Amino acid sequence: MDGTRPLTLLLAGVLAAGGLAALTPVVHAADTELARNGGFESGLDGWSCTAGSGAVVPSPVHSGTKALQATPAGSDNARCAQTVSVKPHSTYTLSGWVRGSYVYLGASGTGTTDVSTWTRSAPDWQRLATTFTTGASTTSVTIFTHGWYGTGAYVADDLSLLGPGGDPVATPATPTGLxxxxxxxxxxxxxxxxxxxxxxxxxxxxxxxxxxxxxxxxxxxxxxxxxxxxxxxxxxxxxxxxxxxxxxxxxTTTGGGDPGGGLPAHALVGYLHASFANGSGYTRMADVPDSWDVINLAFGEPTSVTSGDIRFRLCPATECPGVESAADFKAAIKARQAAGKKVLISIGGQNGQVQLSTTAARDAFVTSVSKIMDEYGLDGLDIDFEGHSLSLQTGDTDFRNPTSPVIVNLITALKTLKARYGEDFVLTMAPETFFVQLGHQYYGSGPWGGQDPRAGAYLPVIHALRDDLTLLHVQDYNSGPIMGLDNQYHSMGGADFHIAMTDMLLTGFPVAGNTDRVFPALRPEQVAIGLPASPQAGNGHTPPAEVNKALDCLTRRTNCGSYQTHGTWPALRGLMTWSINWDRFNQGEFSRNFDAYRWS
Known part of the structure; x- marks a missing residue:
């Protein structure tokens, strides 16, 4: 059977009827390349990547000299996107070349059905392509590529959107209300x-x-x-x-930007085991070496978790042979202060859980802490809340406007103490990385899929008190791996961990789940690095050579290793350690290394 005859007859009929124009194809605008800088030869120009996840790399590339590399995090899929002008009722082809695992390419805002295509694994360059048709009123679409949460970096190059061009994207309006x-x-x-x-x-x-x-x-x-x-x-x-x-x-204000001033440009902070004994041995206040600029008395502890009533006592002689009398202890504090040192009461510690869940507990906290400070003539307060002392409640998602009572009451209590003692009041904090830097990935939720309201819970307190805070020395120890601003995990015990954790504080960092997602940078004179003084003092002991590498990188941008900082901070305040006692137990290695370090 001749299958062409019906079509021949049809064409003949159409021609006979003068219907040639009816078969003329509809003329469409010529397809043009609409993706701007799809080969990334001009860096990230035209592209926006979530949470700073994207960067341009010279290798590997599919063509040209550059390509996009983006690294997902636990709470971010490294989405790099561009908004493009298109025409309604038009068909477009989106394509690109990718390498990596779980790499996606797609378009949103099409006005019809948004599209995406992906590859589970592309150890070498693989082309992804898809098509879509715009809706009746669609004038722009967003094209994007992304990876998957917590997986490795992916690479993309030669991203292309072909189709009829739309009206140009308008330049945004001038900002108002600065x-x-x-x-x-x-x-x-x-x-x-x-x-x-x-x-x-x-x-x-x-x-x-x-x-x-x-x-x-x-x-x-x-x-x-x-x-x-x-x-x-x-x-x-x-x-x-x-x-x-x-x-x-x-x-800017005058006075050096040092709330509760009087510290040297570079200070050494240590905790003195004043109320308890352990294997490090007891150290009398009079025997604290001159290396220590800030001496935190460990610990003032609550009479109960929720009372807010804080008490401090010297270690009993039965536990601490050689302990001095209260009078000698107070005299030694005055002698340390006369030598220019600051002596603080530290509240909390591993066993000192404090929850200011009521206004009565808040007021008891202020009264009892004031009593301790007045009795011993102290310079200020160190907050070393651990455990569940600080927790976010459900719905407390904005670090700038906390609602959790334990957080709001602590902020109010500390501001009250600051007002009571004036500008010379020294306020320091020693949170664990879980309570601070982990807020970059999880804010009020756990890193293992469950809810953990402690993750990032210190951030509202630090933010509310940043103008009153003398020093923040996060405990860079007893921690699991934490993701830095490079979206890579860093493990304690080496220079990179301290560099990455400190860079986050001095640069500012996105906070998971927040509206503007940016925790503003602290001033370098407000920041010290917290480390164990000896291998016995805690997990994450860092050898002196690695400590010096971290200081070199942060203050001079040398010896930086694999992590590259976002700035250079010669005014970084110094180091904190747990503890003076453990340093003496270890023949003073930590303090001697600090004394010998050349800051400039």
Whole structure:
């Protein structure tokens, strides 16, 4: 049978009827390349990657000299995206080349059915491609690539979107409402309302570009004391950059930016086992070496978990042979202070769980801590809350506006003590990494899939008291691996762990689940690194050579190893250790290394 005859007859009929025009194809606009910088030869220009997950690398590449490398985290899939103008009722082909495991390529906002394609494993370059048709009113779509949570880095190159071009993406409007928070002597936090269509913002200081950020907040650090600065901000997207906003002027305070000042430029902080005995042996206050600039008395402990009533006692002679009398102890404190040292009462510790869940407990805390300080003539307070002393409650998702009573009451109590004792009040905190840096990945939820309200729970307290806080020395020990800003896990005991954890505090970092996701940077003079003084003092002991590498990297950007910092901070305050007693047990290795370190 001749299958072509019916079609021949049909065509003949159409021609006879003069219907040639009816068979003329509909003319479509020519397909053009719509993806901007799809080969990443111009860096990340045109692309926005979540949580700073993306970077341009010289190898491996599919073509050209550069490619995208993006690294997922436990709470982030490393999504890199671009918004593109398109035409309604049009068909588009999206394609690209990828390497890695669980790599996705897709388009959203199509107005019809959003599409994506993926590969489970691409050890070498693999092409992904998909098509979609836009809806009746669709004028823009977002094309994207991403990996999967907690997996390794993926690489993408030569991303392409072919189809009829739409009207150009409009440059975003100029930001309005730029505001400066209360400045310190070396920093000021800027905020402004989000601008529709903006994918990033450029911050200008005294007319020069200071930073490019993806959120509508920025903390300028490293400023000079007693100095006025002029700030502006612009909004940007793939179409370009808006005009700069109206300027705001902020003047930093005088006084060195050291709440509760009087510390040397680089200080050594240690805990003295004053109320208990362990294998390290008892050290009298009068025998504390001159190396120690801040001496934290361990510990003031609560009469019950929820009472807020804190008590301090010297170690009984039956437990601590050679313990001094209370009078000698107080005299030795005065002698240490006369030599320029600060002596604080530390509240908490491993066994001292404190939960200020009521206003009565809050007020008892203020009263009892004041009594201890007055009796011993102390310079301030160290908060060493561990366990479940600080926990987020359900719905407490914003570190800037906490609602959990135990957190709100602690903030109020510490501000009350600060007001009572004035500018000379020294306030320090010694949280574990679980309570601080883990908030980058999990905020109020556990890293193993279950809810753990302690993850990141210190962040609201630190943020609320950042203008009153003398020192934050996070315990970089007794910790599991923690993800740094490079989206890689770092393990305790080596320089990289201390570099990565400290860089997060000095750079600022995204907080899981928060609206603007940015925990602002602390000033370097507020930050010390917490370490065990000896192998017996805790998991994560770091050899002196590794400690020095960490200091070199953070203060000079040398000896940085695999982790590259986001800045250089010669004003980093120093080191904290658990403990003075364990350092003496270890022949003073920790303090001698600190004394010998050349800071500049």
């Amino acid at each position: 505001a400066a928070g209360s400045p310190t002597s070396s920093s000021v936090t800027l905020t402004w309302p989000a601008v529709p269509g903006a994918t990033s913002y450029k911050v200008y200081k005294d007319g020069a570009l200071a930073a490019t950020v993806t959120t509508n907040a920025y903390t300028a650090t490293g400023l000079a004391a007693g100095t006025s600065y002029r700030f502006q901000v612009s909004a940007a997207n793939s179409a370009g950059e808006s005009a700069r906003s109206a300027a705001v002027t902020a003047t």
